[in-house]
Amino acid sequence: RHKAVFNELVSKLTDICWDKCVGTPSTRLSGSEQSCLSNCAARFLDSSQVVMAKFTKG
Amino acid sequence: RHKAVFNELVSKLTDICWDKCVGTPSTRLSGSEQSCLSNCAARFLDSSQVVMAKFTKG
Amino acid sequence: RHKAVFNELVSKLTDICWDKCVGTPSTRLSGSEQSCLSNCAARFLDSSQVVMAKFTKG
């Protein structure tokens, strides 16, 4: 069950972050594309917490 | 049941009109953002009728 | 059953290719919009095969 939630989250983040971070696909991801992807996933999780906190305290 | 249809419509319109009308979120919605949102919802309902009429008479 | 799969594919392709190929709707589709639509559908099917081959051989 946890595995399924994790996989769904990773799929969703890859979908969002791919559009935000990657240009025309070539033979490798550039360093900046790689760090953008990694940061994008981490910042999305941060953003979830900010929005969740806002929803909880109103 | 009507309440559920209404809520679904409002959610969908907010989704569409948010992208069309609102820029970077700040401490308030500007007057033009507010009227854009309101007009967007009303014009969407008008457009539904135009498209529906077109579907009915072919 | 095949009919349903065909209809679903055509709907999906029209959705994607409409955004790629058609500008502001007027009284007719231009020649270039028409060929773009037709090519878009055919190239999507080609692309499916390329991606499928890549998935199969890894």
Place this chain on the structure above:
Amino acid sequence: AQEFFQTVRDKCFEKCVTRPSTSLSGGESKCLTNCCDRYREALAIISQAVVTSLE
């Protein structure tokens, strides 16, 4: 059919009503009715292209 109606409505609103104002302008209304016809035309072209590709 209901689903197709919604697709056409959403796509046509997107393309035809870019800056919503206090009423639907004549140009926007015309664009919407043209859009319904063009979307159906696009569907027919793509349907034909898929049939040809599968042959």
Place this chain on the structure above:
Amino acid sequence: AQEFFQTVRDKCFEKCVTRPSTSLSGGESKCLTNCCDRYREALAIISQAVVTSLE
């Protein structure tokens, strides 16, 4: 409510975090909290507009 939370989170991340970096900046955090309030405001405006249109 869960669905609404996800919509707000996705829309606000899209608008507020355009170039993700090693941490959330003060401006991005502020944008996210403002965005939650503005999205709710937008929902209220549209809800009102729909009620008015249906009258």
Place this chain on the structure above:
Amino acid sequence: AQEFFQTVRDKCFEKCVTRPSTSLSGGESKCLTNCCDRYREALAIISQAVVTSLE
């Protein structure tokens, strides 16, 4: 797996075939195969980033 195939196909068609012509060009084909590999790489990077964030 079927769903992942569809996601990759749709994303890669979007990025690689911007102006569809009478056949897939060499550049478009190369872009599509690169895209499959890069999408998988992106998935691995993000999977790792999520694991790290949850630790």
